Amino acid sequence: MPHTEAPAAAPAELIALVREFAPADGVHATAIPGLQLLRLSQSGAALPARYEPGLVLVVQGRKVATLGTQRLVYDPLHCLVVGVTMLPLAQVVQASAEQPYLCVQIQLDPHEIGQLVLESPPGRASAAPACGLQVAPTSPELLDAALRLLRLLKAPHDAPVLAPLVLREIVYRALTGELGARLRALAVADSHARRIARAIELLKQRFAEPLRVQEMAHAAAMSPSTFHQRFKQLTAMSPLQYQKQLRLHHARALMLGQGLDAAAAGHRVGYESASQFNREYRRLFGAPPRAQVRQMQAAGG
Numbered sequence: 001m002p003h004t005e006a007p008a009a010a011p012a013e014l015i016a017l018v019r020e021f022a023p024a025d026g027v028h029a030t031a032i033p034g035l036q037l038l039r040l041s042q043s044g045a046a047l048p049a050r051y052e053p054g055l056v057l058v059v060q061g062r063k064v065a066t067l068g069t070q071r072l073v074y075d076p077l078h079c080l081v082v083g084v085t086m087l088p089l090a091q092v093v094q095a096s097a098e099q100p101y102l103c104v105q106i107q108l109d110p111h112e113i114g115q116l117v118l119e120s121p122p123g124r125a126s127a128a129p130a131c132g133l134q135v136a137p138t139s140p141e142l143l144d145a146a147l148r149l150l151r152l153l154k155a156p157h158d159a160p161v162l163a164p165l166v167l168r169e170i171v172y173r174a175l176t177g178e179l180g181a182r183l184r185a186l187a188v189a190d191s192h193a194r195r196i197a198r199a200i201e202l203l204k205q206r207f208a209e210p211l212r213v214q215e216m217a218h219a220a221a222m223s224p225s226t227f228h229q230r231f232k233q234l235t236a237m238s239p240l241q242y243q244k245q246l247r248l249h250h251a252r253a254l255m256l257g258q259g260l261d262a263a264a265a266g267h268r269v270g271y272e273s274a275s276q277f278n279r280e281y282r283r284l285f286g287a288p289p290r291a292q293v294r295q296m297q298a299a300g301g
Contacts, residue, residue: 018060025041025100031156032152033107046091051088059076065133082108106149195221203216207246252281
């Protein structure tokens with residue numbers, strides 16, 4: 001059985017480091033590959049979000065991710081593990097200017113997880129792909145490793161050598177914790193979860209093309225009916241719904257990042273009809289493309 005400790009609140013030093021290297025609202029890249037910091041100074045409504053595979057450690061505040069009927073709350077006592085690219089509704093429910101929502105986002109590499117699976121104590125692996133978002137108690141060991149990782153942001157000469165070692169320890173702590181079986185399932189090459197993950201990567205590469213479920217099922221080495229069932233179990237949506245939301249998220253990124261207008265962005269992600277793009281964008285994000293982009297730009301992204 002994996003060794004588990006009672007969850008522990010983030011230490012003051014860790015909070016201070018996130019504040020220092022995320023001085024304003026938004027996502028902040030760092031000098032350490034695979035490490036990002038997020039700061040938000042107010043709570044807000046639930047909005048469609050895109051979560052990439054990784055580990056999310058909240059050091060202050062609270063956030064909720066909703067996926068289908070599942071509601072996941074993560075805070076300084078509970079970390080979030082993202083197994084594959086997920087498209088939940090996300091809502092910061094506890095944040096203020098004085099005590100902003102602060103979190104550490106660490107990218108998880110399936111190949112690194114697979115290597116550590118071979119070197120770690122034996123654990124139970126689940127063949128069934130449980131939901132791609134999971135919450136578990138944050139252990140003191142995990143917080144300690146995160147603190148040592150952020151300290152390296154103030155030691156740029158040491159970081160290139162030591163940061164990969166600490167990141168490896170963080171993956172190890174996650175593997176030997178409560179969610180270890182889920183992570184192992186995503187790393188084992190022939191598990192259902194890993195096969196669905198490979199099909200999702202194919203869909204991410206070709207999301208602007210017409211969806212061919214049979215081709216995706218073939219990539220996952222499953223029958224179309226089994227693939228559809230397993231895909232929905234992992235992502236809480238059908239392959240077609242997932243592709244549509246991927247397209248719309250990418251279009252929003254194009255409008256914000258490259259300044260494309262709605263028609264050009266919709267065409268770039270595979271929409272032939274501008275009216276259909278506008279309609280489906282509004283249905284997902286709650287506002288027409290142009291209006292929402294203006295709102296996000298006015299709010300600083």
